[in-house]
Amino acid sequence: MGDVAMTVPVIRALVQQNQHVKVTVVSRPFFQPFFEGIPNVTFFAVDLNGRHKGTMGLFKLYADLKKRNINAVADLHNVLRSIVIRNLFALSGKKVAYSDKGRAEKKALTRAQNKIFQPVKSMVERHVETFKNLGFDIDLTQPNFPEKVKPSEEVFKVCGEKGNTNWIGIAPFAQYESKVYPLDLMQEVIHKLAENNSNKIFLFGGGKKETEQLHALSANVDNVIVVAGKLKLQQELQLISNLDVMLSMDSGNSHIAAMLGVKVVTLWGATHPYAGFKPFNQPLENCLTADREKYPLLPTSVYGNKMVPGYEDAMRTIPVDAVVAKINSNLA
Known part of the structure; x- marks a missing residue:
């Protein structure tokens, strides 16, 4: 994707x-x-x-x-x-x-x-x-992005009116575990963001297992909404185009948000933005990486399919407060 x-x-x-x-x-x-x-x-x-x-x-x-x-x-x-x-x-x-x-x-x-x-x-x-x-020059220094799409009735039923709220998307999963921020820390991120009533948080994922985990992460907080299983891809794109910021792992959701011109904060474990998969038109400072002083072999993989023994907790070196602060700075 x-x-x-x-x-x-x-x-x-x-x-x-x-x-x-x-x-x-x-x-x-x-x-x-x-x-x-x-x-x-x-x-x-x-x-x-x-x-x-x-x-x-x-x-x-x-x-x-x-x-x-x-x-x-x-x-x-x-x-x-x-x-x-x-x-x-x-x-x-x-x-x-x-x-x-x-x-x-x-x-x-x-x-x-x-x-x-x-x-x-x-x-x-x-x-x-x-x-x-092939003979075609392309300049991406000043990219054009599509206009934000007015959400359809189906999207409105799930998400409600945007109004003056900040819409924050969170996609906490990836194809490989080595790229997934520990869910206990992600729950802390979600709860800290949800403390601000001006924020509305949408959780993205797919499949039965991920959907169950997302509901556990939301913990029935009013301004945290699980999107998984409720919208088709085209409708998810409508929602994503209206986000103020997307928090994602090194995964497809980061690139989807970026292609729509949405600000993206990414978290990196076994992989690294230096491998060429930093989301398009996003600053490197929006890529929060695991501590290479503590885990000097990082990145250990291009796609996250290789994990070095002893590096399972590498992403725990990305502080919760740093993630929340980076999201808030992109909302300012």
Whole structure:
């Protein structure tokens, strides 16, 4: 989800700054709402469970895309499936380019021995380079974001009127445990924020287990609302676009909020913003990281799927008061 969200500001800037360009975004149907409302952008939903399943499905996907008279292909995912498609287009004489994921630099950043602790190029920058290789210049120094969307009736029923309140989103989960702020500390963060009656806090997550944990975190406080399971993706995007700030782990929610121009505070454990996944257009000071003096091998992983023994409590070195203060400073 985060990978797709990081392409949105780049594609939005591409069509705004190159108005003769028409873009077809090829991805899973779930992600279509990310691209709605962007001029000159259409969405092609890949049917991975039906027509486009398996090896023969890739050839059918290529045949379907050829009908759209595509002139060039930008592979922003650079995985086996997309590599096959771009190579088929290349063989037919079309210009292709792909985003280099910088695996060597990321390995140097995360290895235990001879670690090179310095920022690598962000994925957003890599996508800009991909389009440059196709002949399109993109300037992201002054990005344009969509206007805040008026919440639908379904969103209003869950969230109520915004009025003069601060709307704070909190997404406390991530794909890997090494990227999740301890829930007892997160509960302290939520309760401290909820003490201010001017704040309304929305908790994001998915699945039965996460939803149960979110209800435990909310502890029936009136100005803390569990969103999980109540809204569809398109409706969640409406809500997120109206947030004043989002608190997230190194996860997809941070990139969704960032693509909508919302201020984002992120918490980092086994991973680090230097690996190229800092949310778009967010200051580095909004990224609160675990203590590297106490845990010098950090970051231990690019994606959070590798945990070093003894580093399980690394995120406990991010103080609750520091998290609350950072959110409040973004509300000021």
